Amino acid sequence: MHFANSLKKGHYFLNFEDEKGIVIKPTYAKRGSWLPVIGFTNSLCARFTCMTTSHAPIGEYRQRFFSQLPTSCPCGKAEVQTREHIIMEYDRHDPST
Numbered sequence: 001m002h003f004a005n006s007l008k009k010g011h012y013f014l015n016f017e018d019e020k021g022i023v024i025k026p027t028y029a030k031r032g033s034w035l036p037v038i039g040f041t042n043s044l045c046a047r048f049t050c051m052t053t054s055h056a057p058i059g060e061y062r063q064r065f066f067s068q069l070p071t072s073c074p075c076g077k078a079e080v081q082t083r084e085h086i087i088m089e090y091d092r093h094d095p096s097t
Contacts, residue, residue: 012054014083051083058086 016024038048050056059071059081073081075090 014052014054054083056083058083 018024038044047056054061059073059078060083062069063071063080071080072078073085073090077089078085
């Protein structure tokens with residue numbers, strides 16, 4: 001609970017909300033708040049963690065750490081490829097999968 005309520009999670013930590021708009025607090029108790037949703041494969045959990053902590057190799061990460069690399073989305077619709085763009089707007093992403 002200390003992590004969920006502190007500033008230690010960092011400025012770039014992506015918060016998730018339930019159907020009512022309430023932030024889902026990360027926890028490890030009772031299989032955690034996210035594990036049942038993301039599944040139990042190591043690769044999926046690793047990708048989810050990278051996305052949540054903003055350490056995925058996308059435009060917004062490159063903008064912070066490798067400013068000389070391109071930051072735009074390959075779809076051409078976002079100047080900076082962000083997590084929100086990939087999840088909500090990216091044409092090649094199917095949210096049902």
